[in-house]
Amino acid sequence: xxxxxxxxxxxxxxxxxxxxxxxxxxxxxxxxxxxxxxxxxxxxxxxxxxxxxxxxxxxxxxxxxxxxxxxxxxxxxxxxxxxxxxxxxxxxxxxxxxxxxxxxxxxxxxxxxx
Amino acid sequence: xxxxxxxxxxxxxxxxxxxxxxxxxxxxxxxxxxxxxxxxxxxxxxxxxxxxxxxxxxxxxxxxxxxxxxxxxxxxxxxxxxxxxxxxxxxxxxxxxxxxxxxxxxxxxxxxxxxx
Numbered sequence: 282x283x284x285x286x287x288x289x290x291x292x293x294x295x296x297x298x299x300x301x302x303x304x305x306x307x308x309x310x311x312x313x314x315x316x317x318x319x320x321x322x323x324x325x326x327x328x329x330x331x332x333x334x335x336x337x338x339x340x341x342x343x344x345x346x347x348x349x350x351x352x353x354x355x356x357x358x359x360x361x362x363x364x365x366x367x368x369x370x371x372x373x374x375x376x377x378x379x380x381x382x383x384x385x386x387x388x389x390x391x392x393x394x395x
Numbered sequence: 396x397x398x399x400x401x402x403x404x405x406x407x408x409x410x411x412x413x414x415x416x417x418x419x420x421x422x423x424x425x426x427x428x429x430x431x432x433x434x435x436x437x438x439x440x441x442x443x444x445x446x447x448x449x450x451x452x453x454x455x456x457x458x459x460x461x462x463x464x465x466x467x468x469x470x471x472x473x474x475x476x477x478x479x480x481x482x483x484x485x486x487x488x489x490x491x492x493x494x495x496x497x498x499x500x501x502x503x504x505x506x507x508x509x510x511x
Contacts (some may be wrong), residue, residue: 309493316499327487339477387440388444 283308285375287386294363295394302358302389304373310334312378315349315356320388321369329371332356363393397421399503401487407509411481415474418487419468428500429462429472430486438486444470445492477510484508 284307294300306315317329330340332349340347344361360367373386400419408414414493420427428443442452444464452462459478474481484505491498 289431318502323504324484324507325504326488328499328501331499382440383438 283310283375283377283382284375284382285384285386287371287373287389289309289389290387291390292391293392293394296365297362299359299361300363300391300393302360302371302391304356304358304386306354306356306373306375306384308354308375308377310377314376314378316374316376316383317347317356317358318372320372321338326372329358334373360391363391365393365395367391368393398424399487399489399501401485401503401506403506404504405507405509407511408476408477410510411476412510413473414477414481414508414510416439416472416487416508418472418503420470420487420489421501423467424489424501425467426490426492427464427470428488428490429470430488430502432484432486432505433482441472445474474508477508479510482509491508 286305289303292300311330313334315332319327319329330347336350337349346359348357356373359381368391370388370390399421402417413490426443426445429441430438431441432438441453441454442462443450447464447467460474462472484504488500488502488506492502
């Protein structure tokens, strides 16, 4: 079974705080891909990152960083020094090596308070 | 480069009316996906095309829904007749190939449908 769990439904932080969004996945595939998407209030889904299951190196992009740990089946997303523009719903997604399906989590709504 | 383009962005229609949503994928992408997003069910894949051919429509809710892709640069999702429970955001997305794990899906801005 393929499943993505984002246990945090809503998070509120004060601007400049760091925040980590959790993502736990389930899959029997040995090769798979993990994604994060951002959905700002305007509604579009914006691609943030793709990571394959063989690459456990953490990634940093500006204020964004991702921690992939196969041992715990987690792919967590940290925003450092959060800003109001970071307010959005963030989706974690899983895709097996082949096929068309994306398995999305239910999303975490992040509100950054000025 | 232009992203995935959807129209209309917003539509309000009366129950029983036909609704047509349109999508232009990113040029060069061979696969096109239609997703629906609701509060209750989150993001659901409705149908996807590979090289203009429908591959998997198992997510299409019922016969009232139909999708076409007459060429590589255009697709439609039609609901006839529409019902209030069809109210949702409909996303079109495209990728280089259907093996989305190997590529990235890029989404359009969504079509916000309200059926009253």
